[in-house]
Every structure is written in structure tokens, then in C-alpha cells.
Amino acid sequence: MKIGEVAQVIGVDAHVLRHWHDMGVVVPDRAPSGHREYTDEHIRRLRIAQACRRIGMSLAEIRGVLHRGEAGRGEVIEERLRWIRSQRAQLEDAERFLEHVRDCTHDLLTRCSDCSRYAEAGPHADRRTGVALSAVIARH
Ligand SMILES: [Zn+2]
Known part of the structure; x- marks a missing residue:
């Protein structure tokens, strides 16, 4: 799916998706033409990212949630849980x-x-x- 369609489906501006890409939150594939190409898996991740944004998480924190290997992931999540409580x-x-x-x-x-x-x-x-x-x- 192209970025414009994804933006509509997700309900955010395309520039937000480009920013999330630049920040390593959700990194789409590249079509041979060079355009960003989003799979269903990318869209699922975008929805998780959105849910995290709604509870005030930073992009760095969201990257930690989405990527199991991210350094300090457990601490980021614990910190957010403390904040919520x-x-x-x-x-x-x-x-x-x-x-x-x-x-x-x-x-x-x-x-x-x-x-x-x-x-x-x-x-x-x-x-x-x-x-x-x-x-x-x-x-x-
Ligand atoms: Zn009183």
C-alpha cells in the first residue's frame, strides 16, 4: 500500500508516516520506484504506534515497544506503567x-x-x- 492510502486508512497525515519512518518507528519497504510500500504488518505496527501516541509516549519509547531488541525497552515500559498508575x-x-x-x-x-x-x-x-x-x- 502506498503512503497516501496508508495515511487515509490510519487517519494521520503522510508527513507523520514519513517522520515515523525517519525515526525508525515503522520502516516500510521500498518499491522498485523508490516509493515507500507498506504491508499489512506495517499497518498493524502503525496502529500500535498510534495507540502508544494516544497515551503520550514519545517516538523513542514507541520504537522500544515495537522492537524487542531495543536497548532499555523494559525500563521504558516500566516507566510508562508508573506514569499511568x-x-x-x-x-x-x-x-x-x-x-x-x-x-x-x-x-x-x-x-x-x-x-x-x-x-x-x-x-x-x-x-x-x-x-x-x-x-x-x-x-x-
Ligand atoms: Zn467540604
Whole structure:
């Protein structure tokens, strides 16, 4: 399959596929004409690469996932698993906090020890969650 068709099937721009090729993520065959030629196997790998991109992995990390021989592969995967678990823990904290805020009967959030405790609980490092929560606190 030619790069233009693959781009349509996968739903990315052709330049992205060329970049992934240059970075060694998914390296297509070359047709005698010199054009990139993608097999079904390449397309399966591209879909895996896409799934990895959706969870925020870098191209170097994705190369590690796709190529068993890649140096540091296990560490890359463990690091991403730690990140995912940390994100999940933060989201669960945020969920509990918001469920509490929704039902909290204090007129001022700062007078509620449960509300305050969440804010003091430490580095809730995810900035997006932080911004969203400060908006909630301001309105509370
Ligand atoms: Zn409260």
C-alpha cells in the first residue's frame, strides 16, 4: 500500500508516516520506484504506534515497544506503567475530591477540613487537574 492510502486508512497525515519512518518507528519497504510500500504488518505496527501516541509516549519509547531488541525497552515500559498508575491515582483523588465538593455543606470550602485536606495533600502534579480544581475551589 502506498503512503497516501496508508495515511487515509490510519487517519494521520503522510508527513507523520514519513517522520515515523525517519525515526525508525515503522520502516516500510521500498518499491522498485523508490516509493515507500507498506504491508499489512506495517499497518498493524502503525496502529500500535498510534495507540502508544494516544497515551503520550514519545517516538523513542514507541520504537522500544515495537522492537524487542531495543536497548532499555523494559525500563521504558516500566516507566510508562508508573506514569499511568500515578495518573490514575491522581484522577481517583480528584474524583473523590469533586464528589465531596459536590455534596459539601460548608458555605466556605476553607472551613471544611475535608476540602482543605485535599488541597494540602501535596503535589498533585498534574497541572490540568490543578487548574480545573482551583476553578472549582474559587466557585465553591
Ligand atoms: Zn467540604
